[in-house]
Amino acid sequence: MRATRSWLAGLAAASGIAATTALGFWQLGRAQQKLALQASIEERRALAPLVQPRLDAIEDIAPVLHxxxxxxxxxxxxxxxxxxxxxxxxxxxxxxxxxxxxxxxxxxxxxxxxxxxxxxxxxxxxxxxxxxxxxxxxxxxxxxxxxxxxxxxxxxxxxxxxxxxxxxxxxxxxxxxxxxxxxxxLGEASEGLSRDWPAPASGADKNYGYAAQWWAIAGVILILYVWFQFIAPRRRRFPRA
Structure with missing residues (x-):
């Protein structure tokens, strides 16, 4: 019975560590995707302006956004x-x-x-x-x-x-x-209007934070598994004098 419990605890810990580690890497990938998108936006903003284009011909704004x-x-x-x-x-x-x-x-x-x-x-x-x-x-x-x-x-x-x-x-x-x-x-304030628009942010920092949280959870699972499966039983078997 003890061996079965130990095996199940090990399986649960391994599954939890694998899942939270994978989620951390997924959030890291999302951050990298957002940074790539932000770089693309900055490249578009540096291009010469479109002058009087036919907007009705632009059905998808993604390639020209910003x-x-x-x-x-x-x-x-x-x-x-x-x-x-x-x-x-x-x-x-x-x-x-x-x-x-x-x-x-x-x-x-x-x-x-x-x-x-x-x-x-x-x-x-x-x-x-x-x-x-x-x-x-x-x-x-x-x-x-x-x-x-x-x-x-x-x-x-x-x-x-x-x-x-x-x-x-x-x-x-x-x-x-x-x-x-x-x-x-765009431009200076005029006509009773301010135009200090917020710059589009990538939001990658949030994904980095989520990745760190998932990896921290993986670390906690590992520490708890090692404590309850190895350290705590050993302390019970060999108590300090």
Whole structure:
């Protein structure tokens, strides 16, 4: 019976060590993948900007994500959306997004123009954001659609919203909106907007931390196995005088 218990304990310990060690190496691999992706993003950001490309021909933004872009067009100010509960430099406010009708094609892209503070005394009051008339030139980078936050109610229809679905917004407005992504406007603060966007982070540090945790668990299993199977029985058989 004792030999059977010892064999089962050894099998359980070996399985636990193997599993946690493998999980640690899996997290290490994930970190390396994220670092490679981050390096690819940095290479794209260093490329010359795309100037007035045909966005409707870009169905998959992955190859051009975070690449700089220069667009000419006119704002559609009546369709500006204020995305609530968005942070910049630790302050809570709005991400302000306005469709830009591109010159020469009539296609439209959603531009995340920047961040504006909100009035916490009057939560329905819109910030003072200027939208220049006429043709403008927008310097920015290709970005995913605006990130979605948890929403208690259904999707809003007014200027202040928690989230914005591009396909739904296209159907709502009737604009030929590019659905694959959006553009984050870059540059100094202007028009009542800040543009200190957070730099995209790889998140590899988190995976390194998880890998260390899994390997630490493997070490604990090994120590406990050696203690209970070898050291503790020996101490019982040969107690100190």
């Amino acid at each position: 690449r700089r872009i220069e667009l000419r067009g006119t704002w559609v100010p009546g369709r500006t959306v204020f995305l609530d509960n968005r942070q910049m430099q630790g302050r809570v406010g709005f991400y302000v997004a306005t469709p830009l009708r591109l010159a020469g094609s009539g296609d439209t892209v959603l531009v995340q123009r920047g961040w504006a503070p909100r009035d916490f005394l009057d939560r329905q009051r819109l910030p003072a954001v200027q939208t220049p008339p006429g043709e403008v030139v927008v310097q920015g980078r290709i970005a995913p659609p605006p990130a979605k936050l948890y929403e208690f109610d259904g999707a809003g229809q007014g200027p202040i919203r928690q989230n914005l679905d591009l396909a739904g917004f296209r159907a709502e407005t009737g604009l030929p909106l590019w659905e694959a992504g959006s553009v984050q406007q």
